[in-house]
Amino acid sequence: VSELVPAATLAPARAKRRGTAGRYGLWIATAALFIALPHIFTSGTALTTMSLMGIAIIFALSYNMLLGQTGMLSFGHAVYYGLGGFLPLPLIPIVGGFAGLLFGVIFGSVSTRRAGTAFAMISLGLGELVASSALILRNFFGGEEGITTNRTKLFRIFDFSFGPQYHVYYLIAAWCLICMIAMYALTRTPLGRMCNAVRENPERVHFIGYNPQVIRFFAFCLAGFFAGIAGGLAAINFEIVNSAYVGAGQSGLVLLAAFIGGVGFFIGPILGAILVTYLQVMLSDVTDVWQLYFGLLFVGMVMFAPFGIAGLLMMHEPLWRARTLPRVVPAYAMALVTGLATLTGVLLAIEMTVHLTVKASDGPMMSFLRIKFSAHSVLPWIIAVLLIGVGGWLSRRVWPLAAAAFHEAMARARERRQPA
Amino acid sequence: VLELVVVSTLNGVLFGMLLFLMASGLTLIFSMMGVLNFAHASFYMLGAFFGFQVSQRFGFWPALIIAPILVGVVGALVERYGLRNVHRHGHVAELLFTFGLAFVIEEVVQMIWGKAPVDYRVPPALDFSAFTIFSTNYPAYKMFMLLFAIGIFVVLLLVLTRTRVGLIIQAALTHPNMVGMLGHNVPRVFMLVFGVGSALAGVAGVIAGPALVTQANMAALLGPILFVVVVVGGLGSLSGAFVASLLIGLVQTFAVAVNVSFADLLTALNIPVPTTFFTDIWRVTVAQVAPIIPYLLLVLILIFRPTGLLGTRDT
Numbered sequence: 001v002s003e004l005v006p007a008a009t010l011a012p013a014r015a016k017r018r019g020t021a022g023r024y025g026l027w028i029a030t031a032a033l034f035i036a037l038p039h040i041f042t043s044g045t046a047l048t049t050m051s052l053m054g055i056a057i058i059f060a061l062s063y064n065m066l067l068g069q070t071g072m073l074s075f076g077h078a079v080y081y082g083l084g085g086f087l088p089l090p091l092i093p094i095v096g097g098f099a100g101l102l103f104g105v106i107f108g109s110v111s112t113r114r115a116g117t118a119f120a121m122i123s124l125g126l127g128e129l130v131a132s133s134a135l136i137l138r139n140f141f142g143g144e145e146g147i148t149t150n151r152t153k154l155f156r157i158f159d160f161s162f163g164p165q166y167h168v169y170y171l172i173a174a175w176c177l178i179c180m181i182a183m184y185a186l187t188r189t190p191l192g193r194m195c196n197a198v199r200e201n202p203e204r205v206h207f208i209g210y211n212p213q214v215i216r217f218f219a220f221c222l223a224g225f226f227a228g229i230a231g232g233l234a235a236i237n238f239e240i241v242n243s244a245y246v247g248a249g250q251s252g253l254v255l256l257a258a259f260i261g262g263v264g265f266f267i268g269p270i271l272g273a274i275l276v277t278y279l280q281v282m283l284s285d286v287t288d289v290w291q292l293y294f295g296l297l298f299v300g301m302v303m304f305a306p307f308g309i310a311g312l313l314m315m316h317e318p319l320w321r322a323r324t325l326p327r328v329v330p331a332y333a334m335a336l337v338t339g340l341a342t343l344t345g346v347l348l349a350i351e352m353t354v355h356l357t358v359k360a361s362d363g364p365m366m367s368f369l370r371i372k373f374s375a376h377s378v379l380p381w382i383i384a385v386l387l388i389g390v391g392g393w394l395s396r397r398v399w400p401l402a403a404a405a406f407h408e409a410m411a412r413a414r415e416r417r418q419p420a
Numbered sequence: 421v422l423e424l425v426v427v428s429t430l431n432g433v434l435f436g437m438l439l440f441l442m443a444s445g446l447t448l449i450f451s452m453m454g455v456l457n458f459a460h461a462s463f464y465m466l467g468a469f470f471g472f473q474v475s476q477r478f479g480f481w482p483a484l485i486i487a488p489i490l491v492g493v494v495g496a497l498v499e500r501y502g503l504r505n506v507h508r509h510g511h512v513a514e515l516l517f518t519f520g521l522a523f524v525i526e527e528v529v530q531m532i533w534g535k536a537p538v539d540y541r542v543p544p545a546l547d548f549s550a551f552t553i554f555s556t557n558y559p560a561y562k563m564f565m566l567l568f569a570i571g572i573f574v575v576l577l578l579v580l581t582r583t584r585v586g587l588i589i590q591a592a593l594t595h596p597n598m599v600g601m602l603g604h605n606v607p608r609v610f611m612l613v614f615g616v617g618s619a620l621a622g623v624a625g626v627i628a629g630p631a632l633v634t635q636a637n638m639a640a641l642l643g644p645i646l647f648v649v650v651v652v653g654g655l656g657s658l659s660g661a662f663v664a665s666l667l668i669g670l671v672q673t674f675a676v677a678v679n680v681s682f683a684d685l686l687t688a689l690n691i692p693v694p695t696t697f698f699t700d701i702w703r704v705t706v707a708q709v710a711p712i713i714p715y716l717l718l719v720l721i722l723i724f725r726p727t728g729l730l731g732t733r734d735t
Contacts, residue, residue: 073512073515073516110719110723111719113723114722114723114726117456117511117515118722118726120456120515121456121647121651121718121722122718122719122722122723124644124647125644125647125648125715125718125719125722126715126719128644128712128715129712129715129716129719132711132712132715133712136708136709136712248640248644252519252523255516255519256520259516289527289530289531291523291527292524292527292528292531294523295520295521295523295524295527296524298516298520298523299502299517299520299521299524302506302509302513302516302517302520303502303505303506303517306509306513350531353531353532354531357531357532357533357534358530358531358534
């Protein structure tokens with residue numbers, strides 16, 4: 001899996017001496033942000049979306065403990081998320097966490113004996129096993145309808161009744177912050193470092209006297225624990241748990257979120273979870289085929305930006321530091337314009353196709369970017385083809401220029417850092 | 421009971437042969453490129469939908485030829501312009517690429533043909549019952565499926581063992597560099613194998629479409645089972661895939677036919693049925709458990725015999 005992590009992060013962490021403010025400032029700022037957010041975005045939709053984002057962040061970070069930190073590709077992580085929500089006492093997130101931990105211990109003892117593709121396959125098999133069992137064992141899982149809970153019966157602290165959504169938001173935000181700090185702290189412990197070592201070279205880990213299996217097992221259990229907390233929070237938020245929670249769809253989604261964000265960086269899955277949740281909520285209002293765009297985004301990221309969004313951002317960090325970032329702006333702007341033109345053409349073509357197939361009964365009139373037109377007329381199709389053709393052709397010309405500009409700026413940055 | 425055994429055996433072998441049509445391509449692709457192709461079942465689904473679309477216009481028999489070729493072309497293009505570019509990022513990226521591709525194909529199929537099943541029917545020429553075993557009419561179309569699948573299996577075997585192309589493919593499986601040195605275009609061989617593997621899955625789709633339900637979730641339903649087959653048989657082993665396909669096919673069909681639960685067994689033996697928290701476990705019948713048996717098998721195999729039944733290499 002070391003291919004997934006850019007070489008820059010493999011360098012030993014520079015031991016920086018920072019004051020207390022520097023060390024905790026970031027977390028205090030995050031806490032302040034969490035408190036302030038509901039006052040900035042006051043609408044009900046925003047509050048619900050932010051609650052979902054909080055859950056998704058915990059879940060994606062827990063997934064990254066496997067994929068990013070320890071190099072284990074799992075296709076069944078939703079098992080621990082879902083079972084965390086299913087436990088008979090789904091009302092306290094920490095209980096969900098222990099449920100996730102328990103199943104992590106059980107399934108982890110089986111699956112972490114193997115690494116690589118075998119581990120991925122076992123996780124897939126276990127995921128399918130649990131998802132199918134959830135439909136069979138009706139008394140426990142409630143079959144297809146699932147189990148409903150009532151969050152107002154939650155253990156009360158102060159005056160929180162957990163009826164209104166903003167109470168739930170603050171609960172989720174608090175847990176999200178705690179889990180983020182805990183998972184970040186874990187990456188700094190010897191265990192966290194050994195996880196990275198197992199990801200890079202399990203053989204050498206063995207040579208220096210550690211058992212990679214045991215390290216994988218610990219990482220797996222802890223990932224299950226945090227996934228369970230996320231599941232417990234989801235059970236509180238939705239007040240219902242059903243078999244879809246443990247299913248392959250949920251497992252796939254968390255993989256998508258973590259990967260799009262960038263598994264090589266701690267912040268990656270956070271970005272990915274926020275983006276994916278946002279797209280899920282917003283895109284599903286705008287278009288019927290939002291999942292298609294999702295899949296295309298993922299495939300595009302795998303092909304062109306395997307380090308994810310965080311990887312793209314971090315690539316430019318040395319430029320930012322050496323103040324050579326402005327050098328790339330013109331080339332990037334050109335690449336952006338041509339890319340956007342191609343993208344618009346593709347979106348237009350897809351939307352018109354959808355309008356003529358799935359939504360054929362609605363008639364040919366449709367709107368795209370708030371322009372109304374008929375999907376039967378020829379002009380929009382010509383525009384779409386032109387945008388894709390010309391935009392694509394120009395992109396092929398311009399993008400290498402952008403890459404060249406990046407390398408040039410990078411070379412400059414290196415010169416400035418080490419004056420001859 | 422005898423009737424049940426005969427019919428279930430026939431159905432099991434049929435399902436097994438269908439699985440093998442797909443598993444053979446999947447395992448060939450894996451042993452050549454080291455890629456577990458998540459999108460393989462998606463090519464099966466594409467085969468079914470292309471078959472439906474072509475048979476609407478030209479009838480079933482042309483569809484049986486045209487649709488797999490179309491699927492094969494799509495597969496070759498995916499290899500040439502997608503997978504080959506991802507290759508430099510390593511195996512995990514390749515796995516993730518096919519994972520995303522499966523997602524995209526499902527969405528595209530949903531976009532074009534909708535979520536509801538399409539009306540893909542058995543061709544009239546085969547819409548009669550072939551023979552009657554103990555009052556059960558066995559449809560001719562199923563016999564056709566069985567014979568067709570076996571025919572393709574034989575052809576595949578002959579091509580792989582008796583022709584020059586087959587020999588090059590076999591050589592490229594184990595010694596890709598040496599084959600390259602001898603002047604063969606290994607990337608093109610890869611593309612060919614990927615295309616032919618996809619086309620085989622497409623064939624399975626075209627002939628399975630009318631017998632099963634042709635709808636947008638058929639890939640998601642079958643994909644995991646396919647993985648079970650190739651892993652249980654041993655990754656990269658064609659004969660292992662064959663054995664595992666038949667095994668899974670038979671186990672699945674027989675399990676569905678057996679409607680007995682633990683509770684029935686205990687009652688028959690005059691033991692009281694426990695009424696504890698997990699009462700479900702005792703009441704679940706074998707038929708209900710059928711969907712999870714393959715996964716149980718997969719997990720057990722991966723733990724106790726990681727090379728699979730007939731495989732030689734460790735996953």
